[in-house]
Amino acid sequence: MTDAALPVTERAVERFTEAYLRSLGAQIEKRGRRWTVTLPGDADTALELDGDVLEIVSDPDEVDEGVIAISPEAPFVERMLDESADKTPLGVLSLTQDQFELQLPPWITGGTVEVVDRSFTPYYDRRALCALFHVGIETVSEYQTEELHAVAVDLNDHEERPRLAETYLDLAEDDQQDPSEGRQFDEQTLSDAIETTNEVLEREIAPMVRDTRERATRAAEVELDEYRQFVQQRREEIDEEISRLNDRIEDETEAIDAATEQAERVEALRKRKELQSELDDRRAELDDLTEQIDRNFPEKRREVRERHDLTVRMRPVAATSVSYERGDLILELTTGDATVEKSYSYAIGAGVMEEPSCDRCGRQLTEENPLALERNRVIGDTCCGN
Amino acid sequence: MSRENLVEVDFRHEDEDTLLADAGESSSLVEHLLTVQANRLQAGQPDSELRSLSHLDEENVKLLEHQVDAAHRALFEMDGKALLADEVGLGKTIEVGMILKEMHYRGTDDAVLILTPAQLAQQWQGEMLEKFGLDFTCNYDDDFAGFDAHDHVIASIDTAKSDRHRSTVLARDWDVLVLDEAHYVKNEDTDRYELLEKLSYDYAFFLTATPIQNDVTDLYNIISLLRPGLFGTREAFHNYFVNKSQETLVNRNELQNRLRKVMIRNRRDETDIDFTPRNVTTRTFEPSPAEKDLYQSVTDYVRTAYGEDQGQKLVLMTLQKEVVSSPEALKQTVERQLDVEDGKVVAHADQLNRILDCVDAVKTPTKLESVQRITSEARERVDKGRVIVFTQFRATQQKLIETFADQGYTTHPFHGGHSSDEKEEIVERFEEEGGVLVSTDAMNEGRNLQFCNVMVNYDLPWNPMKVEQRIGRIHRIGQEREVYVFNIALEDTIEEYVLERLYHKIDLFQQSVGELSEILTRLEETGRNFEDEVFERLVSADSEVELENDFDAMAIDLQEQRDLADKLEDFNKGVFEGFDLGDSDD
Numbered sequence: 012m013t014d015a016a017l018p019v020t021e022r023a024v025e026r027f028t029e030a031y032l033r034s035l036g037a038q039i040e041k042r043g044r045r046w047t048v049t050l051p052g053d054a055d056t057a058l059e060l061d062g063d064v065l066e067i068v069s070d071p072d073e074v075d076e077g078v079i080a081i082s083p084e085a086p087f088v089e090r091m092l093d094e095s096a097d098k099t100p101l102g103v104l105s106l107t108q109d110q111f112e113l114q115l116p117p118w119i120t121g122g123t124v125e126v127v128d129r130s131f132t133p134y135y136d137r138r139a140l141c142a143l144f145h146v147g148i149e150t151v152s153e154y155q156t157e158e159l160h161a162v163a164v165d166l167n168d169h170e171e172r173p174r175l176a177e178t179y180l181d182l183a184e185d186d187q188q189d190p191s192e193g194r195q196f197d198e199q200t201l202s203d204a205i206e207t208t209n210e211v212l213e214r215e216i217a218p219m220v221r222d223t224r225e226r227a228t229r230a231a232e233v234e235l236d237e238y239r240q241f242v243q244q245r246r247e248e249i250d251e252e253i254s255r256l257n258d259r260i261e262d263e264t265e266a267i268d269a270a271t272e273q274a275e276r277v278e279a280l281r282k283r284k285e286l287q288s289e290l291d292d293r294r295a296e297l298d299d300l301t302e303q304i305d306r307n308f309p310e311k312r313r314e315v316r317e318r319h320d321l322t323v324r325m326r327p328v329a330a331t332s333v334s335y336e337r338g339d340l341i342l343e344l345t346t347g348d349a350t351v352e353k354s355y356s357y358a359i360g361a362g363v364m365e366e367p368s369c370d371r372c373g374r375q376l377t378e379e380n381p382l383a384l385e386r387n388r389v390i391g392d393t394c395c396g397n
Numbered sequence: 398m399s400r401e402n403l404v405e406v407d408f409r410h411e412d413e414d415t416l417l418a419d420a421g422e423s424s425s426l427v428e429h430l431l432t433v434q435a436n437r438l439q440a441g442q443p444d445s446e447l448r449s450l451s452h453l454d455e456e457n458v459k460l461l462e463h464q465v466d467a468a469h470r471a472l473f474e475m476d477g478k479a480l481l482a483d484e485v486g487l488g489k490t491i492e493v494g495m496i497l498k499e500m501h502y503r504g505t506d507d508a509v510l511i512l513t514p515a516q517l518a519q520q521w522q523g524e525m526l527e528k529f530g531l532d533f534t535c536n537y538d539d540d541f542a543g544f545d546a547h548d549h550v551i552a553s554i555d556t557a558k559s560d561r562h563r564s565t566v567l568a569r570d571w572d573v574l575v576l577d578e579a580h581y582v583k584n585e586d587t588d589r590y591e592l593l594e595k596l597s598y599d600y601a602f603f604l605t606a607t608p609i610q611n612d613v614t615d616l617y618n619i620i621s622l623l624r625p626g627l628f629g630t631r632e633a634f635h636n637y638f639v640n641k642s643q644e645t646l647v648n649r650n651e652l653q654n655r656l657r658k659v660m661i662r663n664r665r666d667e668t669d670i671d672f673t674p675r676n677v678t679t680r681t682f683e684p685s686p687a688e689k690d691l692y693q694s695v696t697d698y699v700r701t702a703y704g705e706d707q708g709q710k711l712v713l714m715t716l717q718k719e720v721v722s723s724p725e726a727l728k729q730t731v732e733r734q735l736d737v738e739d740g741k742v743v744a745h746a747d748q749l750n751r752i753l754d755c756v757d758a759v760k761t762p763t764k765l766e767s768v769q770r771i772t773s774e775a776r777e778r779v780d781k782g783r784v785i786v787f788t789q790f791r792a793t794q795q796k797l798i799e800t801f802a803d804q805g806y807t808t809h810p811f812h813g814g815h816s817s818d819e820k821e822e823i824v825e826r827f828e829e830e831g832g833v834l835v836s837t838d839a840m841n842e843g844r845n846l847q848f849c850n851v852m853v854n855y856d857l858p859w860n861p862m863k864v865e866q867r868i869g870r871i872h873r874i875g876q877e878r879e880v881y882v883f884n885i886a887l888e889d890t891i892e893e894y895v896l897e898r899l900y901h902k903i904d905l906f907q908q909s910v911g912e913l914s915e916i917l918t919r920l921e922e923t924g925r926n927f928e929d930e931v932f933e934r935l936v937s938a939d940s941e942v943e944l945e946n947d948f949d950a951m952a953i954d955l956q957e958q959r960d961l962a963d964k965l966e967d968f969n970k971g972v973f974e975g976f977d978l979g980d981s982d983d
């Protein structure tokens with residue numbers, strides 16, 4: 012999974028504007044930072060340009076009257092991006108070896124072994140789906156995060172191909188595109204492919220989701236804690252009220268016993284009954300609170316936690332069927348006194364597909380433990396080199 | 398935290414159908430990749446450089462690294478809602494200036510409201526204009542026509558919340574709200590808090606060096622205005638961060654973690670701000686008998702007149718200030734008092750005429766002699782003999798210029814009547830030719846005079862902020878030499894009282910602008926105004942002894958405010974100790 016957002020620099024905006032207008036068939040006459048642009052009458056766009064002047068500026072307010080500003084956040088640029096973003100969400104791309112130089116992994120380039128010769132033998136075509144997803148995480152306790160992720164998944168083995176996703180993004184950035192075409196996805200294949208990609212995406216964003224979830228849970232706990240303290244406090248208050256009521260009932264009982272007049276007695280009895288009923292109410296409330304405390308506030312807990320629930324929204328905005336060749340990369344390696352030929356599983360756009368290890372001790376070869384040669388054996392330079 | 402304890406997550410896969418609708422159709426790869434790019438650009442942050450920086454004139458404002466960094470973070474990492482909580486004296490105003498400049502540059506500043514304590518409003522206005530070229534209307538301007546009449550407004554917060562303006566302030570959708578000294582809005586029960594809560598704005602920058610005044614809940618209040626919800630409910634916040642039984646702070650790390658999303662705090666120890674020493678000398682002289690007479694006659698008149706009509710306060714205060722500045726300054730005002738329409742009776746005309754007689758009796762003012770001793774010493778010992786002499790009055794300025802010119806000095810008058818270009822030329826000439834620059838207090842913050850290191854206060858504003866602003870013209874970042882400040886005063890006059898009893902007791906001349914404004918704002922919060930206090934004491938004291946006692950009492954008040962301000966600063970230091978300046982994204 013790769014963060015696919017691009018910094019919106021003046022340069023990026025300028026390049027995009029030119030590429031987009033050209034894709035619409037525009038005629039562009041450039042004079043320095045001012046372009047005169049005319050779109051064909053039948054161009055598939057809501058933009059209307061007929062000899063209009065566009066100017067590349069840093070400040071959209073800087074342009075003369077009637078001139079259209081091209082800069083990050085300029086209204087024209089935003090309209091163009093909005094239009095283009097929805098226009099062609101599906102595409103097909105084939106990666107072949109004549110488009111790319113063969114890429115060597117860091118565990119070769121990081122060492123001292125010289126690559127004398129390299130060649131690629133394709134065996135079969137594989138297909139992957141490269142897709143862009145908007146990922147939004149919402150919770151009440153934090154600000155919503157919005158990110159754009161690129162995910163590439165091979166459709167045979169359903170494995171993620173992170174380097175392929177990067178290659179795909181690089182290609183998109185390169186406006187000198189060779190318009191090669193390939194097999195289109197039908198709806199069913201695409202639907203299945205997206206489902207697979209969704210699984211990978213969910214797995215990939217899991218750590219981020221978990222962090223947010225933990226923070227949201229903490230926020231919920233704090234809120235619940237606050238409620239708990241409120242209830243405790245209320246219980247203490249009721250305790251006091253009950254003891255006060257008991258005292259008063261006792262007083263009334265004494266008054267009843269001591270009463271000499273009938274009226275006085277009746278009044279005390281009435282009063283005691285009233286207090287008794289109030290006492291019963293308080294006791295009921297106390298029982299209720301005590302039960303809540305004993306059961307650790309199940310309803311309140313549910314309510315608070317539900318409010319803090321997370322929503323993760325994933326929305327695919329573009330999907331590309333990428334076919335890429337897989338085969339063997341054959342390398343002739345030398346250290347001066349020893350020369351060996353090695354073959355590694357390789358995919359165009361994704362590079363070497365295996366992670367070989369030291370022939371002597373079995374440790375994995377990495378940038379830090381690069382390949383070295385011992386006679387015709389491949390060893391790690393750090394683990395077993397001299 | 399175990400897995401089953403966590404709150405629920407709802408995963409939603411949305412809008413897949415929209416995508417599937419196009420399946421099977423052929424499409425252009427070029428167009429498709431453009432769609433990919435368009436989505437990536439839409440998701441991207443706009444180029445987050447401070448693009449306006451290159452448009453700032455370095456002559457007018459020198460930006461420090463921590464300030465640029467703060468402006469950048471507030472704008473781009475905190476999405477334009479930040480609490481700028483640098484320690485005192487690190488230039489929070491500059492940070493806001495940069496932010497507003499950048500917003501202006503990006504066109505997101507259609508309606509901007511800066512709310513400050515009353516006595517800082519005009520200083521803000523000056524700084525925004527001189528340093529950043531940002532033109533604000535202040536509620537104290539003559540042409541201020543209400544909060545709906547201008548797009549860029551600086552106002553005292555109490556004016557904004559007053560019955561007269563409140564509804565207009567609230568009716569508007571402001572793009573940007575700046576709140577200076579935000580800690581004075583701490584309490585959720587106040588009118589000020591209510592105003593802010595109801596204000597509608599997109600971006601907000603709150604400033605304070607001491608976000609916490611009483612307890613940590615103050616922070617909750619301020620932050621809740623900026624980012625409602627960041628801290629949950631007030632009670633939850635209090636329960637989580639305050640130990641109830643001891644009223645102490647708990648979970649400090651968690652507090653700092655959350656604050657990092659919204660608060661920036663630079664510390665003095667960590668910036669490279671380094672000021673050269675400042676030497677302040679007060680020279681007090683015995684007035685001549687004629688000067689004593691003059692002073693007595695003015696003071697008597699002021700007391701009598703004020704006793705009868707308090708509405709005249711401003712004029713009377715001016716007279717009391719002018720009498721210690723120069724006979725020339727005084728004379729003009731007295732003559733104007735006497736010169737009323739025919740038929741109207743001038744109150745106390747006899748006393749006013751007696752003042753004029755006393756003015757004529759003063760031949761050579763003592764101060765005028767003493768200032769020349771300083772300038773001639775400077776001529777010998779300082780580069781190009783550069784000295785800046787400050788006075789509050791134009792008439793005094795003219796007299797000084799004449800006197801210095803007669804003595805063969807190169808002179809440069811500088812006052813509010815000059816255009817901005819003229820002012821610039823005057824400063825350039827002063828730098829090149831040297832000599833004496835005689836300036837009124839129209840010398841603005843933005844003027845860069847650090848090539849000069851000697852300054853004379855020929856007369857003394859009663860408002861300590863003004864004194865500090867004068868000194869700040871030369872004692873600023875970029876000054877490489879020691880700075881010499883001379884105060885000239887006559888014995889037994891209001892100036893001597895203010896200097897000796899007040900300024901020296903609170904160590905005024907060694908305080909930074911920030912510290913001073915804090916002391917004065919605190920005073921203002923208790924409903925008092927420094928200049929008024931001075932004046933009231935002067936006119937109401939019945940005897941010399943009472944006067945001295947009165948000023949001593951005021952000094953104690955000031956000292957108290959200062960101690961309280963220091964204490965709060967220390968407390969905040971403790972709370973935010975170790976507050977990480979680094980990036981917040983993790």
Ligand SMILES: [Zn+2]
Pocket residue numbers: 369370371372373374390391394395
């Ligand atoms: Zn090994």
